C-alpha cells in the first residue's frame with residue numbers, strides 16, 4: 624500500500640522522466656520496484672544483470688518490459704568506453720588500466736560510470752551492498768559539486784505526510800565543524816528539492832550554551848560558519864535559515880523554543896535536523912522509524928554532481944519505489 628507521500632513523489636518524478644540505473648538486478652525486490660515505477664511511467668529504468676533471468680522473472684509474473692532496459696556489463700558494447708573513462712579519471716590516483724578493467728565490471732562502478740558518461744541520470748544501489756561499496760564509486764567518479772565541500776547524506780522522515788530531513792545518517796562518522804557546516808548547507812538544499820521548509824537546526828544536548836562540552840562548542844562553531852556561508856550569492860533568495868546549537872525539543876516544539884531560544888528564526892520550526900555525528904543521526908532515524916512508524920527514505924547523497932543513492936539492506940519494495948522516485952527528482956536540475 625503506497626502512502627500519499629510516496630504517491631506524490633511518483634507524480635513529481637513523472638514530470639521529468641529521468642533515467643535511473645539499478646545495478647542489483649539479481650534482487651527480486653529491485654525487479655518488483657522497477658516494475659511498479661515503470662508501470663507508473665515515472666522513470667526510465669535500466670537494470671544491470673542477467674538478461675535472460677530478468678526476462679524470465681518478468682514473463683513469469685506477466686509483466687511487460689516496456690520502458691525497462693537490461694544491461695549485462697560483461698557483454699556491454701560500452702564496457703571499453705567506461706573502462707577508459709575510469710582509467711582517465713583515476714590514473715593520477717594510481718589506478719592502472721588493468722585495475723580499471725576489473726573495476727568497471729563491478730556493477731556499482733559500471734552504473735556510476737553510466738552517469739558520468741551521460742547514459743543515466745542517477746543510480747540506486749545498496750539492497751545487497753554496504754553503504755561504503757555503494758557510495759565510494761560516486762565519491763571517486765561523480766565527485767562533490769564544490770571541490771572544498773564534503774558530500775553527506777540525508778534521510779527523509781515522514782509522519783502524517785509531514786516530511787523532515789535528517790543528516791548525516793550514513794557517511795561522515797565523526798564530522799569536523801567544517802563538515803557539519805557543509806552538511807547543514809547541503810541539507811537545506813535537499814529540503815528545497817523536496818518542497819520542505821529549509822529551516823535547519825544543528826542539534827546538540829545544549830541550547831544556546833545551556834550545556835558545556837567540546838561537542839557543544841563544535842556545533843556552535845559549525846553553526847556560525849554555516850550562517851556566514853549563507854551570505855554567499857549562491858544562497859541568495861533561497862530562504863535557507865540555519866541556527867544552533869539547540870536541543871531537539873527546542874528545534875521542533877514552539878512552546879519550548881519560546882523559552883529556550885526566543886530570538887531564533889529556526890527554533891520551534893525546524894524541518895531539517897543536523898546531528899552532531901553519524902551515531903546520533905543513524906540511531907535517531909531508525910528509532911523514529913521503528914517506534915513511531917515514520918516512513919524513512921534514504922540515505923540520499925547530497926552535495927554530489929549527480930544523484931547516487933544507497934538503500935538499506937532491509938529495504939521493502941515500497942521503500943525502493945520511493946527511493947527510485949526521489950533519485951529521479953534529485954536528478955532534475957530544474958528543481959531548485
Ligand SMILES: CC(C)(COP(=O)(O)OP(=O)(O)OC[C@H]1O[C@@H](n2cnc3c(N)ncnc32)[C@H](O)[C@@H]1OP(=O)(O)O)[C@@H](O)C(=O)NCCC(=O)NCCS
Nearest residue numbers: 716754755758759762763767772773774775792793794795
Ligand atoms: C564513505 C566512505 C566509504 C568513504 O571512505 P573510503 O572508501 O575509505 O574512501 P576514501 O577515504 O578512500 O575516499 C575515496 C574518495 O572519496 C572522497 N571522499 C571520501 N569521503 C568524502 C566525503 N564525505 N565528501 C567528499 N568526498 C569524499 C575522498 O576524498 C577520495 O577522493 P579521491 O580518491 O578522489 O582523492 C567512508 O567514509 C565510510 O565508510 N563511511 C561510513 C559508512 C558507513 O558505514 N555508514 C553506516 C551505514 S548507514
